[in-house]
Amino acid sequence: MTDAILQQRDGGLLTLQLNRPDKKNALTRAMYTRLAEALEQADADPQINAVLIQGSSECFTAGNDIGDFLDQPPSDLDTPPFHFMKSLLNCRKPVIAAVAGAAVGIGTTLLLHCDLVYVSRDAHLRMPFVNLGLCPEFGSSLILPRLLGHAKAAELLLLGEGFTGEQAAAWGIATEALSSGEATLAKARQIAERFDTLAPGAVQITKQLMKSVDREQLRQVIEEEGALFTQRLRSPEAIAALSGFVTRR
Template sequence: MDILTSKADGILTIAFNRPERKNAITGAMYQTMADALVDADTDNAVRAIVFFGRPEIFTAGNDLEDFLKNAPVGGTADAARPVYQFMRALAGSSKPVIAAVSGAAIGIGTTMLLHCDMVYAADNAKFCMPFVQLGLCPEFASSVLFPAVAGYPRAAEKLLLGESFSAQEAFEMGMLSKVLPLDELQPYALRQAAKLVALPAASVRATKALMKQPKQAGIETAIGAEIELFSAMLRAPEAKEAFTAFFEKRKPDFSKFA
């Protein structure tokens, strides 16, 4: 199974388990995670949700071959795609969501963390949102959430250049709750989830809802605007060059595009 899910002691765990492809996410994997989140939201036995990757990799982001076969086209049809189902379920979850990140979190692997409530990272974690490098634009409200977390200048550097950054830098920008040694990451995240399970569930849900309320409308607006622009840019020559270069294992040449 490329996604492992389990429920125990009030905690739903969702784990990427495709190490042979660096946990690159397919549509089927998105659908499994979306279904698990939707189910958890109405399951009173689930009181906290934890995402895990592997020690060496959280996720390399989208599986590009799978993604390009089912690329977004813009408009309302995209809402039915598994990736949008997953991200909307994550952004709208009433239960607290924890992510425990080790190794690289690339593209949507970083974007999704902006929608989690607590993010813990191992000291080997690396983050990257290389959308501009791929001839694309930010996704799923990262253009709103990341500047709000990191401040505009630092967010601009990471989003415009698309370069990777370390766990320590992510922590200093306010993106992470804590940085831990790799062997302490998973036990710590589960202990934090257990603390949430022991608290009054209604109070936890209400507090999360109150904290998210002021920005929720902006998130929905940003997601819609980003989807339309992302879809259009995906069909543009710059993205074609970026993806062709990726599959040909060469550096893309954007010099001929204005």
């Protein structure tokens, strides 16, 4: 079986590649666990200076694997998806994301916790939580209104409207939009490798200072969202919407 999370270490850079092309890199419980463990190991390894998270040049991730979710929905905050969220939130090393193609659900919200995000201009990002009978997760209900204002955040979260990589860069969700998927992966790697030339202690302290404002409030919001998200997964609205999605697929 193909490894759904490929790990590659080059100098002080750890690359985590989502590698499930037949399912558009949809995330399973096992993939969340692998990602969380890799982030925690990178955080503890003094030889790792940065982490790069990427998909392929055609697709970042379609979000959660709905069939996997329906088979064993998260019941509390100790389950693999929330373990991954906590690991990314707590990572002291800089995390860079390279996004081409689809970035759906957590494929978009995880970007809010990366330090540098490079996207292809035609990437398609979307957070269709309400459309699936669910609610926002990973702090997006706090971060997006602050970043974009209530009206634009409502368009993305209440209506589940999609947006392009070019828009993501213009709104501050991404660092830069590139001309193609290949260019996006190359630029993200080029930037990630620069951390091998920078003082690791200074980088980590700077990240800590940048993330320290309202950190506890963000943690509380993530926990509140998570509790409500798990409740919503068991709601008739979500069960009908998710089951309908699997049937259409």
